[in-house]
Amino acid sequence: MKAIVCEEPRVFKIINKEKPQLEKDKAIVNIKRIGVCGTDLHAFTGNQPFFEYPRVLGHELAGVIEAVGKNSYGLEQGDQVSVIPYMECGECIACKKGLTNCCTNMQVMGVHFDGGMAEQISVPCDHLIKTKELTLDQSAILEPLSIGAHAVRRSDLQKDDIALVIGAGPIGLGVMQAAKQKGAKVIAMDINEERLAFSEQWADVDVSINVLNEPVEQLMKITNGDMPSIVFDATGNSKSMMDAFQYPANGGKLVYVGLVKSDITFSDPLFHAKELTLLASRNATREDFDFVIQSIESGFIDAKSFITHRSKFDELPNEFESWLKPKNGVVKAMIEI
Structure with a gap:
């Protein structure tokens, strides 16, 4: 499968990567939308804290489940989903208090480990949210709006x-x-x-x-x-x-x-x-994602005008640099697969 790796500051490269294998309590997701965030821009320019190269970026994600095993979350093959990209340990003092967004062992997709600028990724079932009533674009912007919420x-x-x-x-x-x-x-x-x-x-x-x-x-x-x-x-x-x-x-x-x-x-x-x-204020929790979903479904949030720039997956290495220029007026850029 194809993936886009940031090999070093200001260097993107399309690579071939092995497809993820289905594991217990995880799902294989075909990525369809990737929102570009400030974290991605900072990583690309070499200004992102807690970051090492090379890295596959991308954590504002929407896609469709390709494969999933037995689970208690009602997830099935073909479900449209959004990804909660913060992987908490579940054991630390913060997690025990329900503050999973500031886990002491936090691993953020696309920052601490490879993210979603790829055709497929493996995601824990408890970090997927079904978004049947939303569009793919709406599903992909849940994460940044949840940070604000x-x-x-x-x-x-x-x-x-x-x-x-x-x-x-x-x-x-x-x-x-x-x-x-x-x-x-x-x-x-x-x-x-x-x-x-x-x-x-x-x-x-x-x-x-x-x-x-x-x-x-x-x-x-x-x-x-x-x-x-x-x-x-x-x-x-x-x-x-x-x-x-x-x-x-x-x-x-x-x-x-x-x-x-x-x-x-x-x-x-x-x-x-x-x-x-x-x-x-760091990251977000499922409660914040649910708040944003309700806001979108009620018509309070307009995803269509929030997304100002788009790129096809294969065109990203040539397009990304232009999104850094203030004159181009980028608010939210979206990558389509």
Whole structure:
């Protein structure tokens, strides 16, 4: 079967790889859609933490079950599925508390082991979700939108909270959608005017702010001097993450959704004066996937306009580099097999 391997930064190669064999409690999935995420872009450019080359990328996946043995999940050959790509150990302190998304021995598909840029993969049955009522495109975007939903759930955002989401990429857009669905007033912040316009159109944010135009003053005006009660940083940019301490209200929360391969510092007097709560949000759980599925089925999420660029599997090595260029306006790229 064909697979696409990232041999080293900025080098993709189509290779022939042995087909996976059916194992107990696993299913063989024919991959049909592969969403391209920031993790893939960072890995391609050599900026992804916890990463080694060569690696088959891809963890935003949808496909059809080719083969599966006896299982307690109702999975059968021919079922359309989405993949939960975080492989937890089930034994550590986090897993025992149900926090499988931050397992101490976490292995993420396409990062710690080979992922889904291949014609077939083997997946544990308990990491597959049947998506009969969704399209393949909708099934493939469950994972990135679930990350946003998890961040919102972790923040304990309440109806009528004012939420600032910094970073209008796919993950930030997912945070915006989930926050809107929970009834919050949502402010989008970015440096890219096209991304901000997309946030207004796709996520229906209430206000958008360009971070280059005196953001503190704008936030003070929007919130009548109170500042946002919850701030989500989905940039994966160290400067943005450090600057974000300026934005929450006194007694507010700052949630880091993006990950950066760097140290983060902040002013302790500011942190204490505001009695801020600082949270990290990592990955997602099945509960978050279920929330996004319900959102799509209810018509709250428009998958069609979320996906802005496409490529056929064989064309990816030539297409991928262009998705890195801001002028091309990529929000979510999708690979079709």
